[in-house]
Amino acid sequence: MRDKASRLFSLLRRSVICWGLIGLFLGVLRSMPLAGQLLGGDLTTIDFPDVSITVLKGINNAEQIVGIYGGSDINPGGFLWYQGQFTTIEIPGTTTILEANGINDAGQIVGHYLDSTDSHGFLLSEGQVTTIDFPGAYGTWSNGINNAGQIVGNYYDGLAFRGFLMDRNQFTTLHFPGANATFPNGINAGGQIVGNYKVGKIGHAFLLEGGHFTTIEFPGADGTGLCGINDAGQIVGEYVTGGVLHGFLLDGGEFTTIDVPGADLTGATGINNNRQIVGFYSSGNEAHGFLLNN
Numbered sequence: 001m002r003d004k005a006s007r008l009f010s011l012l013r014r015s016v017i018c019w020g021l022i023g024l025f026l027g028v029l030r031s032m033p034l035a036g037q038l039l040g041g042d043l044t045t046i047d048f049p050d051v052s053i054t055v056l057k058g059i060n061n062a063e064q065i066v067g068i069y070g071g072s073d074i075n076p077g078g079f080l081w082y083q084g085q086f087t088t089i090e091i092p093g094t095t096t097i098l099e100a101n102g103i104n105d106a107g108q109i110v111g112h113y114l115d116s117t118d119s120h121g122f123l124l125s126e127g128q129v130t131t132i133d134f135p136g137a138y139g140t141w142s143n144g145i146n147n148a149g150q151i152v153g154n155y156y157d158g159l160a161f162r163g164f165l166m167d168r169n170q171f172t173t174l175h176f177p178g179a180n181a182t183f184p185n186g187i188n189a190g191g192q193i194v195g196n197y198k199v200g201k202i203g204h205a206f207l208l209e210g211g212h213f214t215t216i217e218f219p220g221a222d223g224t225g226l227c228g229i230n231d232a233g234q235i236v237g238e239y240v241t242g243g244v245l246h247g248f249l250l251d252g253g254e255f256t257t258i259d260v261p262g263a264d265l266t267g268a269t270g271i272n273n274n275r276q277i278v279g280f281y282s283s284g285n286e287a288h289g290f291l292l293n294n
Contacts, residue, residue: 041277041292041293041294042292042293042294043260043290043291043292043293044290044291044292044293045288045289045290046065046067046081046288046289046290046291047288047289048067048069048079048086048289049086051069051070051071051074052070052071052072052285052286052287053068053069053070053071053076053286053287054067054068054069054280054287054288054289055067055068055069055267055269055279055280055287055289056081056269056270056278056279056280056289056290056291057099057100057101057102057269057270057278058100058101058102058103058144058228058269058270058278059103059270059271059272059276059277059278059291060103060104060105060107060272061105061272061273061274062082062105062107063082063083063272063276063291064080064081064082064103064107065080065081065082065103065270065278065289065291066078066079066080066081066089066100066101066102066103066109066111067079067081067100067278067289068099068100075097076097076098076099077089077090077097077098078098078099078100078109078111079100080100080103080109089109089111089124091113091122091129093115093116094113094114094115097113097114098111098112098113098114099111099112099113100124101142101143101144102142102143102144102145102186102270103145104145104146104147104149105147106125106147106149107125107126108123108124108125108145108149109123109124109125109145110122110123110124110132110142110143110144110145110151110153111124111142112140112141112142112153118138118139119139119140119141120132120133120139120140121133121140121141121142121151121153122142123142123145123151132151132153132166134155134164134171135171136157137155137156137157138155138156138157138158139155139156140153140154140155141153141154141155142166143183143184143185143186143195144184144185144186144187144228145187146187146188146189146191147189148167148189149167149168150165150166150167150187150191151165151166151167151187152164152165152166152174152184152185152186152187152193152195153166153184154182154183154184160175160179160180160181160182161180161181161182161183162174162175162181162182163175163182163183163184163195164184165184165187165193174193174208176197176206176213177213178199179197179198179199180198180199180200181197181198182195182197183195183196183197184208185225185226185227185228186226186227186228186229186270187229188229188230188231188233189231190231190233191209192207192208192209192229192233193207193208193209193229194206194207194208194226194227194228194229194235194237195208195225195226196224196225196226202223203223203224203225204217204223204224205217205218205224205225205226205237206226207226207229207235216235216250218237218239218241218248218255219255220241221239221240221241222239222240222241222242222243223239223240224237224238224239225237225238225239226250227267227268227269227270228268228269228270228271229271230271230272230273230275231273232273234249234250234251234271234275235249235250235251235271236248236249236250236258236268236269236270236271236277236279237250237268238267238268238269244265245265245266245267246258246259246265246266247259247266247267247268247277247279248268249268249271249277258277258279258292260281260290262283263281263282263283264281264282264283264284265281265282266279266280266281266282267279267280267281268292275294276291276292276293276294277291277292277294278290278291278292279292
């Protein structure tokens with residue numbers, strides 16, 4: 001697990017889509033089988049073939065899913081899953097890591113990759129790849145996309161990790177006041193943006209709407225991250241309490257924990273307008289993707 005983590009951590013510690021993923025790959029979160037709470041829905045496990053780690057990151061309304069695969073001897077890569085079939089996402093010139101993080105109803109996919117110089121965001125649309133680099137930044141990560149083609153992500157300017165919104169190729173910096181790091185993770189059709197930020201070493205979650213940040217905390221948690229939001233404003237994310245990672249759904253101001261029964265930890269990373277939720281769970285030294293219909 002540590003060999004696997006050492007290769008993944010250099011990227012994940014900077015491009016945390018939902019910050020609990022760091023604990024998954026580093027093995028710093030506690031191993032404690034969860035009793036399980038699935039919102040009364042049906043759960044399907046989705047695993048990329050012949051790897052030990054599968055993490056689902058985003059889902060659109062056609063049930064197309066994007067995610068990450070990897071393992072102890074397999075460099076992380078991105079994929080698209082649709083109707084039971086996996087398609088590997090490849091970008092010429094990448095080195096060791098590629099992540100697919102978000103997908104809209106047009107099938108446009110955003111993520112990031114490493115080449116010989118740094119990390120770059122990308123947009124994959126109709127088979128064509130467009131690199132996304134925030135001007136003057138030392139690294140760029142693209143995390144989410146809505147049906148209008150607006151993209152959110154983060155970049156490193158040499159001093160702090162800041163968020164951005166890219167709309168019609170124009171960048172706007174998004175940074176939580178007083179934070180030392182800001183990670184926007186998802187955006188819906190109404191332009192509502194969710195993510196997480198850090199003040200010191202403590203992680204918090206935010207909703208950005210109409211230019212105003214609102215902090216959102218899971219009650220009693222040691223840390224909270226928001227990962228995805230649909231057009232109805234339903235939000236999925238992760239929280240940690242007692243060193244254990246849990247997923248959750250936030251709907252109408254009410255939090256509901258999402259724990260896969262028997263798993264060591266659970267994360268919820270994406271949600272579509274049909275309230276289908278994707279994420280991952282860990283069991284032993286493996287991580288599995290899941291699709292939850294509820």
